[in-house]
Amino acid sequence: MPFDLRRPERAFSIRQLCLEFKCTPRALRFYEDKGLLAPARQGLNRVYSYKDRARLVLILRGKRVGLALAEIREILQLYDKTDGSAVQSATALRKFKARIVAMEQRREDIDHAIAELQDACGRLEAMLAKSRPDLLSDMADFVPQPRAAASPRHV
Amino acid sequence: MPFDLRRPERAFSIRQLCLEFKCTPRALRFYEDKGLLAPARQGLNRVYSYKDRARLVLILRGKRVGLALAEIREILQLYDKTDGSAVQSATALRKFKARIVAMEQRREDIDHAIAELQDACGRLEAMLAKSRPDLLSDMADFVPQPRAAASPRHV
DNA sequence: TTCCATCTTGACGTTAACGTAAGGCTGACT
DNA sequence: AGTCAGCCTTACGTTAACGTCAAGATGGAA
The missing domain is CATH 1.10.1660.10 (Multidrug-efflux Transporter Regulator; Chain: A; Domain 2)
Incomplete structure (x- = not known):
């Protein structure tokens, strides 16, 4: 051993x-x-x-x-340098904040995408419910949120 | 004209x-x-x-x-086929739901990432506030939301 | 008419993020 | 002693998503 x-x-x-x-x-x-x-x-x-x-x-x-891996590396390096000089930390802080803004933008993109997909699901289900309700039986569906809860608070 | x-x-x-x-x-x-x-x-x-x-x-x-573009194309094709046969629609519905699940997973990833970045920001700001508060002056900072209860400090 | 900008279709080049195959070390069994 | 699994490095191959010429059509302005 x-x-x-x-x-x-x-x-x-x-x-x-x-x-x-x-x-x-x-x-x-x-x-x-x-x-x-x-x-x-x-x-x-x-x-x-x-x-x-x-x-x-x-x-x-x-x-x-x-x-991208290059971006991830940069973020990791920021983490590493957190204990460097004050000036370095200030720079890191700025970059972190920029990252956060970008991330929140992506989150909105995702929320949009989810909302659209749920909308499409809703229409499809309504259609099928009328024409072929039998096809809906075995779907593992949680009902898509009653539409009000799209993306309420932006953290 | x-x-x-x-x-x-x-x-x-x-x-x-x-x-x-x-x-x-x-x-x-x-x-x-x-x-x-x-x-x-x-x-x-x-x-x-x-x-x-x-x-x-x-x-x-x-x-x-x-x-990926191939995934996007598939989604767009699902939208296109929404008015096809009932069976096709049912298939589309299934795939849409799978997409939604995947998207929500990604949303969680993003939320995690944002939380970590904000945590890092918080620590950096606290550090700088003590050592070099002057460096913080010109930052366009909206304070990172109070979160749930401060920041529970498990890395 | 000539010229220019803007469009077109190939076709080859490039970058990121690995996959895959070749050849070699090393410790653990048998 | 052999051999086998698991790790290593080196190096070339691959896929996605375009970039970058090259060469030609076209419609309007000088």
Whole structure:
């Protein structure tokens, strides 16, 4: 037992993370190549810490919301530099705020899209309810919100 | 006056749409190539109707929320087939609902991301308020909403 | 008529984000 | 000792979404 196994979950192999997050070793190495991750090494093998794992969570979430790896890296670097000089922190703060604005814009896009899809669903259901109600029977439908709750408060 | 100019805004040249939506002619032709748009022609030239313009709005929004063109096309085709057979409509309905679920997942991702960024902002601002309050003066800050109860400090 | 801007259709180039195959190290079994 | 799984690096291939010429049609202004 070469290493601390009392808390075996404090370190992860590349395979473990890949299984957990449904991605491939190639992807993780690629992120490393691009400067988004920097796992420790045990010989040649990569050893991912909890911090690395947390970064990976951020990376994958960033990807899901449509950010490019370069943008995600920049955000992660801002996090890293949070304890730098005051001027650096001020710069970081500005960029964070810009990011937030952009994100909220995307959220509105998503709300629009959802509203439109729900609208289409509503029309389709109304149509089918008249013509072929039998086809509606096995649908796992939660009724689309009574229309009032589109996107009430902008956080 | 070759065409109806009493409502000049009912038809658009490729350039007009590009200016309005900040994209390039190449992009619009590309979308056409991929089956997302099908503008009319006047000779060789493309003439975009209001319906085409509406489709473009959907396309661009889809892009912003991270959908691939192929996915957007599928959604647009579902809209188109809404008036097809009942069975087709039922299929469309199912797919719409799946889309909605996926979209709501993305919305949660975005909410997470925003929350994290705001948390980082909060910490940075607190830090700067103590060390260099002068650097905070010119920031266009709306204070990040009081949130639920301050910020529960689990990373 | 000539010229220019704006449109068109190819066709090849580019970037991002990996996939995939080739060849090699290394520790654990058998 | 062999071999096998799992990791490594290197390097070329692939897909999406366009960008970027090149070469030609066209309609209006000088």
